[in-house]
Amino acid sequence: MATTQLPRTSAKRSTVALKYSMAVSGLIMLGYLLVHMYGNLKFFQGQEYFDSYLAGLEDLFTPYLPHGGLLWIMRVVLVAALVMHVYAAITLWRRNKVAAGYAGGKRYHTTKNRTGVQRSYASFTMRWGGVILLLFIIGHVAQMLPNWLAPGGGSDSKYERVVNGFELWWVVLLYTIGLVAVGFHLWHGFWSALTTLGQNRSARRKESAITWVSTFVAALICFGFLVVPFAILFFGVGTS
Incomplete structure (x- = not known):
């Protein structure tokens, strides 16, 4: 009896650990x-x-850290967090796929409770949104590297590289x-993270106070990052 329950207990603990990770x-x-x-807005x-x-x-x-030391620490932490996040997401998705009863490539569907408890549009777009987001991160990192991917023209000035790139509509x-994609991911992801960490005590997502917090955070990030390229493209900021 105990022998048959051990794998289930281990799997459950592993799933909880993955969600926390x-x-x-x-x-x-x-x-x-x-x-x-904040740095971009400068x-x-x-x-x-x-x-x-x-x-x-x-x-x-x-001199407590060498030249560029803090940036390298941040890069290592971010890469580790990204790898952990992607690994946990893929592993949990695979387990959920098995538990949901996929058979012959199809999943059991129900027309009941479409809106469900704690569900949102963003929660249904997390997987493909995550893929788009990962591609976006790769492209953005390549664009930030000095003259490695420089649409509009390279420059030793990061300011000029930003202007050169965002002058192009595409x-x-x-x-x-x-x-x-970042906004939708944050909208659900921030709420989900706080829920996992025990900060959500609401039975329904719409009644949860952190739903409004996650909406505000997602909107703030989107606006804060888009204001620079929009200012360059539509109002010519930095081009003169």
């Missing part, structure tokens, strides 16, 4: 997004300030699609 790693990345958004203070601000990040906490369009 997913929640914590997601919050780490959210924290970085808020800091990154674009409106002009080229000299923006470039000097970014260069100054490499000297934070020196770059802004792709960036917007990526940010919309």
Whole structure:
């Protein structure tokens, strides 16, 4: 009896651990997004300030850390959080697929309780939204590297690279699609993370106070990141 229950107990504990890992790693990345958004908004203070601000990040906490030390620590933490998040998401999705009773490539469906408890449109788009988001992150990182992927023209100035890229409508369009994916992912993901960590005591999502918090956070991130490319493309900020 005890022998047959051990695998189930182990699997249950593993699933809980994966959910906690997913929640914590997601919050780490959210924290970085808020800091990154704050740094992006310094674009409106002009080229000299923006470039000097970014260069100054490499000297934070020196001489206690070497030149660029803090940035490398942040990169390692972010990559670890991203890998953990993706691994947990894929593993939980596979387990859910098995538990849901897929047979012959089809899943049992019901017309009852379509809106369900704790469900939202974003929760149904997390998987494909996550894929789009991962591709967006890869492309954005490549764009941030000096003159490695520089649509509109490369430059030693990060300010000029931002302007050169966002003067192109198709770059802004792709960036917007990526940010919309970020918004939907955060809308459900932030709520889900707080729920996993025991901060949601509501029986229904619509009645949950953190639903409004997750909506605000998602909207803030989208607006904060899109205001720079929109200002460049539609109002010519930084182009003169």
